Amino acid sequence: MKRDRMLFLLGAALAAVIAGGPLLPQWALFILTIAFAQGLVALGLMLLLRAGLVSFGQALYYCIGAYTAGGLGRAFGVSDVFLQMIAGAAMAALVAFVLGFLLAKYRGIFFGLLSLALSMILYGLIVKSEALGSTDGLNVARSTLFGVRPAADWVRYAVAVAAAFAGLGAATLVHLFLKTPLGRLAPAIKDNEIRVEYMGASVRYAIHVQYVIAATLAGVGGALAATTVGHIDPEMAYWTTSGEFIFIAILAGTGSVLAPFLGALLFGAIHGLAYDLSPHTWQMSLGTALLLVIVFLPEGLWSLFVRRRTA
């Protein structure tokens, strides 16, 4: 079998985070961790985008993951990063499994609008629910790792490494998934669903599976964001949060499993830089960037690398 360059790249990225992490300042570690959290959501969106579906409600699972992680800490005193991520993923997967039966029937604009409605339902629930902290949200206890509470200076590094394991591990699994027959079905579904059905494959089943995977990844991302930021609030389920994830996924493109994470890093960079330079026009910079990518690089930034390599 031909050696897979992507697996090598992913391993190298993980090693880079572990080795380079201690050299980075705290704020950079924070940005890196959040980029992994958002990258995980965007990775899930990428799966759906390959099948031609745009979910305008991925914030639903991000928020579920975050509140599961937060709730775990409040109710049972669990602050272990990995346990929180697993719980967030499981809860998101469960909800997505149920909702998937409904959503797998939808395409195009209706898929987007229904997923938007579902995430807004959760937003509406949390906003008016005192037990879930209403609009103020809840605080999340400081993270621990395998029962060890890292020293204050090392919490960020520990969480960043955990995030790297989760993010790049998920990327590896998705990369392998894309080589399975089910994974390869997505672009075919985008091209022509009817032919896929004639071929003997079930479009609805394929979409359902990919939807659950996407939600699971978003759940992990949400749990990661909750423990990193130390605070959760209903904005995490609001439609603008979903918009940011779509932004990242479109920016990155569907060319590679590494792209969503680079997209998330770039998003963080544009966001931070624009916010720094002029606090009132950062959305304008984001909007312009998104517009330019859609118009000039419909396959996302990753297509730049691909073209250069083949040329």
Next chain:
Amino acid sequence: MDQIGPVVVDGIIYSAWLFIAAVGLTLIYGVMKIVNVTHGSFYALGAYAGASAAGAWLARGYPPMLSYAVLLLAAVLVTLVFAPLIERGLLRFMYAKDEVVILLITYALFLILEDTIKLIWGVDPYFVAQPYALLGSFEIGGLRYPTYNLILVGLALVSGGGLAWILRGTRVGKLLLTVIHDPEMSRAMGVNVGRFYLVTFTFGSMLAAIAGSFTAPTVSVVPGLGVDVIVLSFAVVVIGGLGSVPGAALGAVIVGLARSVSVHYMPQVELFVIYSVMAVVLAFRPRGLFSLVEPRRI
């Protein structure tokens, strides 16, 4: 059940507001097949333009009764500046793209417009309460309501009735229906489809701006004002059926009543109810209650 009167009155007022805010969205979708996220931006633009224009008008001591005309004029003018710019400058090059891609393009435009508004009007809130208080109030079932709310109901009736009349009763409306049905064939028959798109986009956005400018006196106009309106209008329009004007009216009434019932009896579930109705309708009638049959394309 002594609350039933107020529930209905609140429901009607809220429905009227929702209808004005959302009907432009369904018009634009019906004609151009664009799910237009910038709709919320036009709502905000209208609110800012209305608040600042009416504020300046009243500050100069001009007759306060005319401030309603100023609100309307401000909304119309601000749309005439921005809508043609967006449609001619960008959107018209994008019609060949997928519906979802155009949705993302309007999302990008929405982000840009959010900050454009901040650049023009700053980040401080605007208040113009006079037009709201000016008309006094009326009483139904022992509860007082500001008469201003009747303006919203009137506007909703006028815009809904006007649209129905234009679409069914005029030459332009009939031409528009041909454009909706088959833009390419209409073009072949000599209809200036591009101009119809421009006018539809401007007119639809104008309705959002009018909703914004007439809401401005009742709220404090702050950045991010249009963000909620986008999803609310989506809900209204989707419930009724994307692209259907009577559907938007029905959607507005359903959402308006659902909200006022929940606000009166169970305020905790207000937002939950609105979006649940949207999700349930999408689940059982994906194309909305007044859906038009769409031929399957392979």
